[in-house]
Amino acid sequence: MSDYHVCGMLLHARPEKTPRVADALGELQGVELHANEGGRMVVTIEGGDYDTCAGMMTRLACLDGVSSSSFIYHEIDKESVPEEPQP
Amino acid sequence: MKQSRREFMKTHAIAATAAAAGITLPGLTSAKANADDGIRWDKVPCRFCGTGCSVLVGEKDGKVVATQGDPDAPVNRGLNCIKGYFLSKIMYGADRLTQPLLRKKDGKYAKDGDFEPVSWDEAFDVMAEKWKAAIKQSMEENKGKPVEEITSRVGMFGSGQWTVFEGYAASKLYKAGFRSNNIDPNARHCMASAVGAFIRAFGADEPMGCYDDLEHADAFVLWGANMAENHPVLWSRLTDTRLTKEECEVHVLSTFEHRSFELADHGVIFKPQTDLAILNYIANYIVQNDAVNWDFVNQHVNFTKTPTDIGYGLRPEHPLEQAAKNPGKGKLEGIDFEAYKKALEPYTAEYVSELSGVSVESLERLAKLYADPKKKIVSYWTMGFNQHVRGVWVNGLMYNVHLLTGKISEPGNGPFSLTGQPSACGTAREVGTFAHRLPADLVVKKKEHRDFCEKQWQLPEGTLPGKVGYHAVLQSRMLKDGKLNCYWVSTNNNMQAGPNINEEMYPGWRNPDNFIVVSEAYPTVSAMAADLILPVAMWAEKEGAFGNAERRTQFWRQQVKAPGESRSDLWQFVEFSKRFKTEEVWPEELLAKKPEVRGKTLFDVLYANGVVNKYPKQTVTDSRGNEYLSDEMDHFGFYLQKGLYEEYRVFGKDGPKKGHDLAEFDAYHKTRGLRWPVVDGKETLWRYREGYDPFVPKGAGIAFYGRPDNRANIIFAPYEPPAEAPDEDFDLWLTTGRILEHWHTGSMTLRVPELYRSAPHALVYMHPKDAEKRGLKRGDEAKIASRRGEIACRVETKGRNKMPEGMAFIPFFDAGRLVNKLVLDATDPLSKETDFKKVAVKIMPA
Numbered sequence: 001m002s003d004y005h006v007c008g009m010l011l012h013a014r015p016e017k018t019p020r021v022a023d024a025l026g027e028l029q030g031v032e033l034h035a036n037e038g039g040r041m042v043v044t045i046e047g048g049d050y051d052t053c054a055g056m057m058t059r060l061a062c063l064d065g066v067s068s069s070s071f072i073y074h075e076i077d078k079e080s081v082p083e084e085p086q087p
Numbered sequence: 088m089k090q091s092r093r094e095f096m097k098t099h100a101i102a103a104t105a106a107a108a109g110i111t112l113p114g115l116t117s118a119k120a121n122a123d124d125g126i127r128w129d130k131v132p133c134r135f136c137g138t139g140c141s142v143l144v145g146e147k148d149g150k151v152v153a154t155q156g157d158p159d160a161p162v163n164r165g166l167n168c169i170k171g172y173f174l175s176k177i178m179y180g181a182d183r184l185t186q187p188l189l190r191k192k193d194g195k196y197a198k199d200g201d202f203e204p205v206s207w208d209e210a211f212d213v214m215a216e217k218w219k220a221a222i223k224q225s226m227e228e229n230k231g232k233p234v235e236e237i238t239s240r241v242g243m244f245g246s247g248q249w250t251v252f253e254g255y256a257a258s259k260l261y262k263a264g265f266r267s268n269n270i271d272p273n274a275r276h277c278m279a280s281a282v283g284a285f286i287r288a289f290g291a292d293e294p295m296g297c298y299d300d301l302e303h304a305d306a307f308v309l310w311g312a313n314m315a316e317n318h319p320v321l322w323s324r325l326t327d328t329r330l331t332k333e334e335c336e337v338h339v340l341s342t343f344e345h346r347s348f349e350l351a352d353h354g355v356i357f358k359p360q361t362d363l364a365i366l367n368y369i370a371n372y373i374v375q376n377d378a379v380n381w382d383f384v385n386q387h388v389n390f391t392k393t394p395t396d397i398g399y400g401l402r403p404e405h406p407l408e409q410a411a412k413n414p415g416k417g418k419l420e421g422i423d424f425e426a427y428k429k430a431l432e433p434y435t436a437e438y439v440s441e442l443s444g445v446s447v448e449s450l451e452r453l454a455k456l457y458a459d460p461k462k463k464i465v466s467y468w469t470m471g472f473n474q475h476v477r478g479v480w481v482n483g484l485m486y487n488v489h490l491l492t493g494k495i496s497e498p499g500n501g502p503f504s505l506t507g508q509p510s511a512c513g514t515a516r517e518v519g520t521f522a523h524r525l526p527a528d529l530v531v532k533k534k535e536h537r538d539f540c541e542k543q544w545q546l547p548e549g550t551l552p553g554k555v556g557y558h559a560v561l562q563s564r565m566l567k568d569g570k571l572n573c574y575w576v577s578t579n580n581n582m583q584a585g586p587n588i589n590e591e592m593y594p595g596w597r598n599p600d601n602f603i604v605v606s607e608a609y610p611t612v613s614a615m616a617a618d619l620i621l622p623v624a625m626w627a628e629k630e631g632a633f634g635n636a637e638r639r640t641q642f643w644r645q646q647v648k649a650p651g652e653s654r655s656d657l658w659q660f661v662e663f664s665k666r667f668k669t670e671e672v673w674p675e676e677l678l679a680k681k682p683e684v685r686g687k688t689l690f691d692v693l694y695a696n697g698v699v700n701k702y703p704k705q706t707v708t709d710s711r712g713n714e715y716l717s718d719e720m721d722h723f724g725f726y727l728q729k730g731l732y733e734e735y736r737v738f739g740k741d742g743p744k745k746g747h748d749l750a751e752f753d754a755y756h757k758t759r760g761l762r763w764p765v766v767d768g769k770e771t772l773w774r775y776r777e778g779y780d781p782f783v784p785k786g787a788g789i790a791f792y793g794r795p796d797n798r799a800n801i802i803f804a805p806y807e808p809p810a811e812a813p814d815e816d817f818d819l820w821l822t823t824g825r826i827l828e829h830w831h832t833g834s835m836t837l838r839v840p841e842l843y844r845s846a847p848h849a850l851v852y853m854h855p856k857d858a859e860k861r862g863l864k865r866g867d868e869a870k871i872a873s874r875r876g877e878i879a880c881r882v883e884t885k886g887r888n889k890m891p892e893g894m895a896f897i898p899f900f901d902a903g904r905l906v907n908k909l910v911l912d913a914t915d916p917l918s919k920e921t922d923f924k925k926v927a928v929k930i931m932p933a
Contacts, residue, residue: 004096006093006097008099009104010104010107012330034101034104037108037110040110042112053841054169054842054844058169058827061346062827067326067329067350068322068325070167071166071168072100072104072155072165072167073104073156074153075099076153077093
């Protein structure tokens with residue numbers, strides 16, 4: 001089984017822009033919107049490696065309509081723990 | 088089994104995120120990082136910007152394996168930015184330096200040799216020999232000179248990323264041990280203008296407010312700060328207030344449109360340098376429309392003006408300095424309100440609109456906001472104000488507006504200078520590692536301050552030199568001119584971050600008369616330009632303390648061991664001191680004043696002095712009984728960090744400048760930091776205001792007690808032009824800065840493969856029409872040239888920055904595209920901070 005990464009992200013958008021942001025999130029693979037209260041959006045990113053998650057994070061941070069993005073949680077499930085440093 | 092574990096993990100991710108947002112999701116509990124997988128979790132402040140977020144660091148089998156925004160931290164409340172998210176990886180870059188490297192030829196040190204691994208002993212032997220020769224020469228040159236005139240040929244370029252302990256130990260080694268004030272932090276490039284303005288207006292450094300203002304204010308105004316990319320966690324809190332508080336508004340001013348404009352209710356693009364005029368217009372509007380808070384102004388404010396035509400901090404022979412009437416002058420002159428009012432009169436909406444390119448309506452909207460007594464306003468800025476040839480002035484003009492309206496030192500009202508480094512405040516400023524400073528706002532020029540310092544440090548009277556040392560930019564010039572010969576660069580990458588690399592930096596480092604040492608974790612541009620590289624333990628590989636922008640001091644425990652032979656900067660400074668006998672660094676007349684120091688080493692005198700070595704070796708534990716490493720304690724045999732800190736703490740508690748009290752060492756390991764002054768265990772949220780600040784006398788209401796008369800200075804300063812501007816040959820403005828993914832010169836973030844791949848290279852952002860006019864389009868390789876050098880970058884006309892016509896932007900993180908080759912070393916003549924924001928360039932197809 002490949003590695004599994006999950007990230008919890010909080011996005012902010014001006015209320016008039018949230019429908020547009022929600023639509024855009026729906027198009028992205030591994031991205032899920034779990035709650036939206038007045039422009040405060042709880043989002044997860046799932047992926048097989050750091051790159052996928054990082055790429056998605058910067059993509060969300062710079063998404064049209066997103067005012068602010070924060071990263072709350074990250075966990076990795078690997079076949080062999082602990083993680084070794086990059087070669 | 089695996090599947091259910093992964094589902095469990097996802098539930099945690101959702102719950103933690105919802106909890107951080109204050110959103111309740113039915114059926115989810117916001118459990119913290121699970122404690123049953125053998126990971127030890129502990130709090131550590133983030134290694135990057137000046138926000139001072141706390142992160143939970145997960146250690147397993149001697150490695151940092153995970154990080155998480157700390158839900159119990161008042162600063163970030165569980166939030167983290169992308170750089171913080173990858174913190175666990177900054178220590179594990181593939182090219183980490185793990186042993187000292189010396190340039191050698193035929194088995195011996197040679198300036199033109201190649202790097203070879205050496206032992207710490209050999210590294211320090213060679214280094215000490217160079218230092219001793221330079222110090223001997225300095226002692227010859229200083230014979231017969233009063234202490235106010237002595238100079239030195241040894242220097243150090245330090246950091247706002249040093250721990251408090253490192254800054255204090257380095258400052259003591261240089262100022263007391265080597266009798267050299269040529270020690271300056273890279274915070275000079277970042278915060279010096281803010282410092283200068285704080286001292287001029289309030290007589291005390293650092294903001295009066297705190298991050299709690301992010302929830303209390305009704306309006307936020309950004310002046311030259313892209314918080315969305317550079318202070319993302321504070322921006323998240325600000326955004327939350329904007330979205331949840333009725334009638335809250337956000338105004339963003341900049342010389343180009345960046346990510347922070349996404350939230351702005353009012354975005355304002357102004358021409359470089361005209362912030363000086365805009366602020367004077369706002370003050371003029373307040374005065375003309377009787378919006379002055381007279382109760383406040385009459386009781387708490389003086390009116391003054393500053394000398395004008397002060398030059399641009401270039402070499403004295405530069406034509407701009409020759410033409411200046413009052414180069415470097417800053418002595419304030421008292422004036423009355425009428426004179427101040429008259430000085431503001433030229434700054435009409437029409438004149439300022441013409442100068443700045445901002446519409447009259449926009450200017451009026453801003454002025455009315457500040458003038459409205461019912462609106463609570465916080466103004467934020469970073470490098471837009473600070474990296475400015477009139478940085479001290481423009482910081483001061485911002486204070487003028489808040490002082491005229493009395494919108495200061497109370498919840499939701501205040502000017503707030505953000506910082507770019509994790510301990511620019513805690514170390515560079517509070518410990519006083521600048522060429523002109525001593526701990527707790529004391530300065531080398533004042534004998535009374537040197538006397539207090541010498542007493543605390545148990546030094547013979549007259550040990551500390553009274554002449555201000557070489558500041559960052561002057562250090563480069565003095566290296567080039569051969570007047571500074573031994574140079575230790577620690578925890579910064581100045582060969583990439585400093586200005587005018589080709590003309591004023593590189594020649595000094597490679598000058599055959601000089602020996603350059605760089606303490607680094609990675610082979611940065613600076614390390615590769617050095618003669619000796621010392622490998623360092625970084626961040627969680629040592630015990631440390633940082634102080635953030637809201638005066639919050641935060642401690643952390645050593646989590647893991649550093650690789651190979653890497654040693655902390657603290658270890659390096661203290662260990663190096665063992666190589667010097669007092670006779671080798673102090674003249675006979677000084678030794679005669681305290682004969683018992685003869686034959687002793689600087690280690691004995693500075694660190695094994697009965698105070699710093701007072702606390703015996705112990706096991707460091709947390710409240711759950713987990714045990715932690717302490718490599719410095721093991722090596723030196725006493726609790727070095729605690730001893731240094733407790734000696735330092737006396738400066739804030741008993742020193743000549745009041746209001747700098749810190750709590751005891753052990754208190755900080757138990758909290759998520761405390762904001763000074765800390766009196767009777769209680770932190771201070773808003774300084775100078777009765778009821779919040781214990782130093783304000785009862786019944787005074789407000790007291791700006793940094794100044795003898797308890798009054799703050801309103802300081803009139805006019806608009807003056809920048810050092811250079813676009814002309815026929817170099818027809819575009821270029822500004823430099825940072826981006827979300829990379830921190831400063833990328834020494835750490837570029838080693839995180841995911842961040843590298845997210846943003847591998849610096850791009851030149853330009854308006855599509857500017858590109859088209861030059862035969863360029865998006866994605867093309869362009870050559871960018873100034874009068875000092877050229878670089879090549881790909882053109883970006885879309886994306887996160889939208890440039891106005893006539894303006895280009897290049898970030899400085901990319902070691903392969905050294906944008907600071909283009910930058911002129913023009914500085915604010917008062918703060919000596921370089922203006923990295925206003926460069927005249929031409930751009931053409933590469």
